Amino acid sequence: MNITKYILAAAISISFGHTSSAQTEIVKKVPSKIEWISFEKAVFLNDMKPKKIFIDVYTDWCGWCKRMDAGTFKDSLISSYISENYYAVKLDAETKDTIRFRDKVFVFKPEMKSNELAISLLNGKMGYPSFVMMDEKYSILQPLSGYQTTEELLPVLKFYGSNAYLTTKWEDYSKK
Secondary structure, X not given: OHHHHHHHHHHHHHHHHHHHHHHHHHHHHOOOOOOOEOHHHHHHHXXXXXXEEEEEEEOOOOHHHHHHHHOHHHOHHXXXXXXXXXXXXXXXXXXXXXXXXXXXEEOEEOOOOEEHHHHHXXXXXXXXXXXXXXXXXXXXXXXXXXXXXXXXXXXXXXXXXXXXXXXXXXXXXXXX
C-alpha cells in the first residue's frame, strides 16, 4: 500500500513537473519587448509572410516619443500584442536616408523637415508621436497622432489586429 502511494505521488510530481516546464516554455515565447525593424525589412518580411504593419513615426527631439518608448511600448500587453500581430517599424520622420517602396523613392524634404515616406503615411499632418497601421497589402488602416497610454493604444491595436474593422465600426467596437 505504501509503495502504491509513493508511485502515485511520484507520478503526480512528474506530471506537475511537465506542466510547469510546458508553462515555462510558453512564457519564454512571449516577447518581453518589441523588436523594431526598418520599413524596408517589414516590407520584405510581409511579402514573404503577410502580416499587418505597425509604424511608430517619431523624431529624436520628441519628448512624448521618448515617453512612449519608456512606458507604453515597454508594457507587456502592448509589446506582446504588437509582436504577435504586426511587424513593428520605427520610422524617424526626419531621416535623410532614401527609402524605396514599390516603384517609388522617398527622400528627405528640407522644406517639410521630413522624409517623404513619413509625409505620405501621415497625410502631411506632421505631429509626433504618430502611428500608422497598414494591412497586409500596404493600405493605410489608421493614422493616429499623439501620446497613447496602454489603455488607449491596446484597443486600437486589437481592432485592426483582429480584423474587427472589417465587420464592425470603431464606435461599436470601442463600446464593448
